[in-house]
Amino acid sequence: MxxxxxxxxxxxxxxxxxxxxPDGSGVITDGIKLSLNPFDEIALExxxxxxxxxxAEEVVAITIGPADCQQQxxxxxxxxxxxxxxxxxxxxxxxxxxxRTILKVIEKEQPFLVLLGKQAIDDDxxxxxxxxxxxxxxxxxxxxxxxxxxxxxxxxxxxxxxGLETLEIDLPAVVTADLRLNEPRxxxxxxxxxxxxKPLDSMSLADLGVSAVSRVKIVKTEPPAQRQKGIIxxxxxxxxxxxxxxxxx
Amino acid sequence: MAKILIxxxxxxxxxxxxxxxxxxxxxxxxxxxxxxxxxxxxGAAVAAEAAKLAGVTRVLRIDRPENxxxxxxxxxxxxxxxxAAYTHVFGPSTTFGKDLMxxxxxxxxxxxxxxxxxxxxxxxxxRPTYAGNAIVTAEVDPGTRIVATVRIASFEATPGGGAAPxxxxxxxxxxxxxxRFVSIVAAKSDRPDLQSASRVVSGGRALGSADNFKIIYSLxxxxxxxxxxxxxxxxxxxAASDLQVGQTGxxxxxxxxxxxxxxxxxxxxxxxxxxxxxxAINKDAEAPVFEVADIGLVGDLFTxxxxxxxxxxx
Ligand SMILES: Cc1cc2nc3c(=O)[nH]c(=O)nc-3n(C[C@H](O)[C@H](O)[C@H](O)COP(=O)(O)OP(=O)(O)OC[C@H]3O[C@@H](n4cnc5c(N)ncnc54)[C@H](O)[C@@H]3O)c2cc1C
Ligand SMILES: Nc1ncnc2c1ncn2[C@@H]1O[C@H](COP(=O)(O)O)[C@@H](O)[C@H]1O
Numbered sequence: 001m002x003x004x005x006x007x008x009x010x011x012x013x014x015x016x017x018x019x020x021x022p023d024g025s026g027v028i029t030d031g032i033k034l035s036l037n038p039f040d041e042i043a044l045e046x047x048x049x050x051x052x053x054x055x056a057e058e059v060v061a062i063t064i065g066p067a068d069c070q071q072q073x074x075x076x077x078x079x080x081x082x083x084x085x086x087x088x089x090x091x092x093x094x095x096x097x098x099x100r101t102i103l104k105v106i107e108k109e110q111p112f113l114v115l116l117g118k119q120a121i122d123d124d125x126x127x128x129x130x131x132x133x134x135x136x137x138x139x140x141x142x143x144x145x146x147x148x149x150x151x152x153x154x155x156x157x158x159x160x161x162x163g164l165e166t167l168e169i170d171l172p173a174v175v176t177a178d179l180r181l182n183e184p185r186x187x188x189x190x191x192x193x194x195x196x197x198k199p200l201d202s203m204s205l206a207d208l209g210v211s212a213v214s215r216v217k218i219v220k221t222e223p224p225a226q227r228q229k230g231i232i233x234x235x236x237x238x239x240x241x242x243x244x245x246x247x248x249x
Numbered sequence: 250m251a252k253i254l255i256x257x258x259x260x261x262x263x264x265x266x267x268x269x270x271x272x273x274x275x276x277x278x279x280x281x282x283x284x285x286x287x288x289x290x291x292g293a294a295v296a297a298e299a300a301k302l303a304g305v306t307r308v309l310r311i312d313r314p315e316n317x318x319x320x321x322x323x324x325x326x327x328x329x330x331x332x333a334a335y336t337h338v339f340g341p342s343t344t345f346g347k348d349l350m351x352x353x354x355x356x357x358x359x360x361x362x363x364x365x366x367x368x369x370x371x372x373x374x375x376r377p378t379y380a381g382n383a384i385v386t387a388e389v390d391p392g393t394r395i396v397a398t399v400r401i402a403s404f405e406a407t408p409g410g411g412a413a414p415x416x417x418x419x420x421x422x423x424x425x426x427x428x429r430f431v432s433i434v435a436a437k438s439d440r441p442d443l444q445s446a447s448r449v450v451s452g453g454r455a456l457g458s459a460d461n462f463k464i465i466y467s468l469x470x471x472x473x474x475x476x477x478x479x480x481x482x483x484x485x486x487x488a489a490s491d492l493q494v495g496q497t498g499x500x501x502x503x504x505x506x507x508x509x510x511x512x513x514x515x516x517x518x519x520x521x522x523x524x525x526x527x528x529a530i531n532k533d534a535e536a537p538v539f540e541v542a543d544i545g546l547v548g549d550l551f552t553x554x555x556x557x558x559x560x561x562x563x
Contacts, residue, residue, distance in 0.1 A: 018382045020382075027378075027383050094360060095361065096354070096360060096361075118497075121496070122378065124364065124379070124380065124496070125361075126351070126363055127351035127354070127363060128351075129351075130321065130348065130350075130352045130355070131351045134325060134351070134354075134355035134356055138427065139425075139428040140321060140428075141428075142321070143344060145490070159490050160345070160491075161344045161345070162433065162435050163434050163436055163489070164490065164491075165434075166431040166432045168428075169427060169428050169429070170427040173427075179480065179484075179497055180484065180490060215390070216360050217387065218386070218388075220386040221378075221383050221384070221385050222383070222385075222386075223383065223384070224377070224382060224383075224384055224522065227522070227541050227543070230539075230541075230543040232544075232545045232546070233545070235546070235548075236546070239528070239544060240557070240560050240561065243505075243526070243528070246526055248505045248525070
């Protein structure tokens with residue numbers, strides 16, 4: 001079966017203005033809206049489009065996270081994934097652990113393409129896809145804005161600092177999605193009902209033979225330095241005067 | 250003692266300014282030995298440039314034809330091979346370093362810290378999370394080799410004046426053939442580079458069209474500034490994708506930043522937090538961009554920008 005594996009992570013919704021706990025032990029997440037990582041929605045959308053073009057037969061979504069992440073996996077199923085895999089784990093999953101876990105699932109599922117978001121917008125690590133490709137010893141095409149499958153290879157356009165780079169990679173491979181790859185579809189109510197009946201497998205890290213090593217200790221979390229309150233000028237002349245006064249013109 | 254290996258970023262002929270910023274970060278680790286590795290097809294010129302950076306102990310030059318394009322899958326095994334002798338491996342937090350360094354970290358079985366903004370010691374670093382809204386201090390055990398990307402907006406470039414020796418190393422590390430460079434489309438421009446410019450003028454969705462966006466270019470030219478854009482402006486096709494500023498675009502720290510017709514979403518603001526002076530021009534007095542602006546002007550950009558350009562010309 002020609003299969004695509006898509007990695008999705010639950011994160012604090014991108015619209016939430018996050019606040020740091022006064023004791024510096026982390027950020028406040030109680031009662032805050034949680035959603036699929038926006039880049040992962042884009043990755044999933046791309047997988048669905050590839051399947052809809054007949055270039056893949058099955059799209060499997062995987063997440064590693066606590067039991068109540070099931071809700072976000074159901075969202076992925078409602079978007080159109082055929083099946084979901086939930087690796088249930090409470091607590092921190094460092095990118096290397098996430099990559100090891102996904103690799104175990106790859107060994108079982110044998111996908112020809114693995115899609116991830118380029119970065120999870122909570123920890124902003126931007127590591128997992130590259131680590132996975134490294135451990136798997138397969139090609140990586142990160143920050144993708146265009147993916148074309150051509151038999152046993154793919155052509156991927158990447159958004160890099162210098163412009164748009166195109167790579168040709170042999171499949172199977174890892175691709176990470178950037179913002180302009182596509183615009184994810186909206187989930188419709190009947191799809192949510194249908195998603196409830198789609199298969200969702202749960203397992204633990206131990207079931208996959210992975211142990212969650214944690215080597216980075218977060219000792220403190222602080223709000224960023226606040227900028228000094230600025231001034232409002234009434235017209236362009238005042239603006240130029242204010243710039244001159246600050247010595248930046 | 251810390252031994253830090255920095256992977257140089259370059260275009261084959263010139264060293265990217267991000268490398269000098271990585272050196273500054275490495276120099277903040279007391280007593281560190283700092284080696285810069287140049288992987289290229291012919292790295293002579295780049296290595297010579299790197300050798301001049303103050304504080305660099307040695308420059309290692311690894312020439313291979315396969316290194317003519319910076320492909321992570323081909324560079325990673327070479328970096329990992331060298332890294333065995335180091336306690337830290339640093340690369341810039343540009344798309345080059347973001348692509349490469351995690352691939353290296355996995356080969357080394359080392360944890361990575363992304364976007365480090367300060368090195369408090371050899372084992373303790375600060376980095377932003379949640380689009381810069383929560384800064385964490387992260388620590389690893391002494392003896393843990395670490396890979397890091399350096400948030401270049403947080404560091405001044407290390408000055409020149411050094412004269413480090415350049416050592417040429419032969420490399421016979423086996424490289425995969427599964428990844429091939431096809432092409433690059435780079436928007437050629439005579440304007441200053443967005444990432445290193447001291448002045449940046451950015452336009453947002455409010456510009457309304459690629460044609461209207463020309464007033465941003467024109468103001469930028471008057472100021473000798475680089476041009477930037479919000480995601481909305483890039484998505485709408487007003488500006489090229491490599492001009493996007495923000496969480497998923499470029500993180501910049503110019504002396505002077507103009508946000509014109511940009512609302513100031515957190516994902517945009519995280520890209521400009523380190524700008525010395527932020528000017529916001531927006532017709533909505535309630536726009537969040539005014540919360541971070543040093544100088545705000547409420548009004549219609551289509552009258553303000555041409556007026557401003559005229560005033561600056563006088
Ligand atoms: C995961 C993720 C990552 C993202 N990364 C980035 C990123 O890296 N960079 C980024 O910029 N965005 C990013 N975004 C998008 C971000 O959330 C905003 O949608 C985007 O920044 C809005 O762009 P804008 O300010 O140009 O448009 P808008 O929010 O639509 O603002 C337009 C502004 O123009 C003003 N205006 C309209 N007409 C005029 C006029 N005639 N004169 C003056 N002012 C006028 C309006 O008052 C308004 O404030 C990201 C979003 C997500 C979900
Ligand atoms: N716990 C997780 N479960 C599933 N996918 C993940 C997880 N963590 C990271 N990923 C994937 O890896 C991408 C990059 O994450 P990161 O390296 O943490 O920025 C995300 O966009 C996801 O696609």
